Amino acid sequence: MADDDSLTLRTYEAARTRVLDSIAEVGRITLLVIDTFRHSLRGLRAFRLVVDQMHMIGVQSLMLVFIVSLFTGAVSAVQAAYQFSTVVPLKYIGSVILRSVIIELGPVLTALIVGGRVGAAIAAELGTMRVTEQVDALESMAINPVRYLVVPRVVGAIVMLPLLTILANTIAVFGGYVVAVTSVGVSTHTYVTGLKQFFFMKDLWSGLIKAVFFGGIIGWMGCYYGFRTEGGAEGVGVATTRAVVSSCVLVLVSDYVLANVLFRFIFAE
Amino acid sequence: MIRIRGLKKKLGAKQVLNGVDLDVPQGRTVVVMGRSGTGKSVLLKHIMGLMQPDEGSIEVDDTDVVGLKEGPLNEVRKRFGFLFQGAALFDSMTVGENIGITLREHTRMTESQIRERVAERLEWVGMTGIEDMKPASLSGGMRKRVGLARAIAMDPAYMLYDEPTTGLDPIMSDVINRLIRSLQQRIGVTSIVVTHDMNSAYHVGDELAMLHDGRVVFTGTPDEARSTSDAFVRQFIEGSSEGPIRV
Ligand SMILES: Nc1ncnc2c1ncn2[C@@H]1O[C@H](COP(=O)(O)OP(=O)(O)O)[C@@H](O)[C@H]1O
Numbered sequence A: 001m002a003d004d005d006s007l008t009l010r011t012y013e014a015a016r017t018r019v020l021d022s023i024a025e026v027g028r029i030t031l032l033v034i035d036t037f038r039h040s041l042r043g044l045r046a047f048r049l050v051v052d053q054m055h056m057i058g059v060q061s062l063m064l065v066f067i068v069s070l071f072t073g074a075v076s077a078v079q080a081a082y083q084f085s086t087v088v089p090l091k092y093i094g095s096v097i098l099r100s101v102i103i104e105l106g107p108v109l110t111a112l113i114v115g116g117r118v119g120a121a122i123a124a125e126l127g128t129m130r131v132t133e134q135v136d137a138l139e140s141m142a143i144n145p146v147r148y149l150v151v152p153r154v155v156g157a158i159v160m161l162p163l164l165t166i167l168a169n170t171i172a173v174f175g176g177y178v179v180a181v182t183s184v185g186v187s188t189h190t191y192v193t194g195l196k197q198f199f200f201m202k203d204l205w206s207g208l209i210k211a212v213f214f215g216g217i218i219g220w221m222g223c224y225y226g227f228r229t230e231g232g233a234e235g236v237g238v239a240t241t242r243a244v245v246s247s248c249v250l251v252l253v254s255d256y257v258l259a260n261v262l263f264r265f266i267f268a269e
Numbered sequence B: 001m002i003r004i005r006g007l008k009k010k011l012g013a014k015q016v017l018n019g020v021d022l023d024v025p026q027g028r029t030v031v032v033m034g035r036s037g038t039g040k041s042v043l044l045k046h047i048m049g050l051m052q053p054d055e056g057s058i059e060v061d062d063t064d065v066v067g068l069k070e071g072p073l074n075e076v077r078k079r080f081g082f083l084f085q086g087a088a089l090f091d092s093m094t095v096g097e098n099i100g101i102t103l104r105e106h107t108r109m110t111e112s113q114i115r116e117r118v119a120e121r122l123e124w125v126g127m128t129g130i131e132d133m134k135p136a137s138l139s140g141g142m143r144k145r146v147g148l149a150r151a152i153a154m155d156p157a158y159m160l161y162d163e164p165t166t167g168l169d170p171i172m173s174d175v176i177n178r179l180i181r182s183l184q185q186r187i188g189v190t191s192i193v194v195t196h197d198m199n200s201a202y203h204v205g206d207e208l209a210m211l212h213d214g215r216v217v218f219t220g221t222p223d224e225a226r227s228t229s230d231a232f233v234r235q236f237i238e239g240s241s242e243g244p245i246r247v
């Protein structure tokens, strides 16, 4: 009986610690976000640092985004053709691919793959800087690490994610076209008519607005876990994993929240 | 001058600093000795405001840096040069960019003035012409010297050296010791040198202080240290595993 009580108590204590830790973590992330805004003006003046990050985040992700979107579009066409079969006329295949890509698949898949690549790279770089005292060195030289390291990365991610999403959308629609024409038996004219018929500007906008948020999530998660790295090379590995996992989870959760906000309120008919 | 009083800091379960008192008079060099893990690096980080103490004060020219806001703290930091234990060079930058970073960030110097200053400081540390190399391609001794060149780029009034000779061969250690000496003479800096290299301590120190169990247990000139009967200092200087300092 006494053992049961103490077990309950220990479980309760452990759960309490967990919950408090999570709340503290959310608090620290919020502080980092506020700090980033506070230093954004001065941080942006170091334009070269921002451009370097845009290059790292955007240009170096091009190939990956290209391949992933091409196959996303292709598989969408295959799936659409299979699911339509007798129910929906194939002339709508272009519309369905376009809308699912620009609202959902383009922004989310881009964020997930860029989050993996870039989130990991940021966390590993800043984590290494932390454990080799380079972050302390910046501070000791009266250079604010948030301004010097976080602002360029977060801004780089926020600018590049929508651009990469536009690219992903285009490539995916093209991938869908190739499959539709070559193996589903839809003509170019039909596909393009389908595209035009149900293209709404608000769909495109909603996807790009989401991409902006996803960019912020990727940048901040990479920086946050990078900065909090402790314990040498092993710690850098842990930080990298945490940054990637948390940015992927947050992308999907915020996708749901944003979908509600955007389509129920902002872009509601 | 730097005046530290009653500095206490607990890290994890360990009371690392437990009431440190230390005075560094203007233009002098105080060597802080002590075993690994006694909190020498932690002490230096407190002076730079990289860590906040639980108790105590650190005055730099009559300003208490403890709890100072970022703005005024940065003004104090700009007068300091800090040589980190592992040099802490920025690997993403060249040697020249490393040394020039504070000049670009905090002064209105033109690019050509910066280039000149960087070249001059590299010459001081005996490493002329390596501006375009990346830190990754340098040896330990070279990294330390580049770190030193970076620390002195802004003509600091204060220098903090964290184990400047640890891990270097005896000849390179001597090079670094002479550099520290010549900086004292050349720009009249007030310095704290953390080390457990007794050779280096005698060479560069005007005064030696011994840190043990979170406190400064001895201060005196190198001569006083050599002739002291203080058991802690004797044991440390002689490098013996027997004595009051338990292993
Ligand atoms: N950020 C930290 N968090 C927890 N413990 C630390 C931290 N930094 C240092 N310590 C601990 O404080 C003690 C003193 O460390 P340090 O100042 O690096 O020693 P040293 O005298 O060798 O420079 C060590 O026991 C170390 O493990």
Ligand SMILES: [Mg+2]
Residues within 6 Å of the ligand: B040, B041, B042, B085, B162, B163
């Ligand atoms: Mg140390």
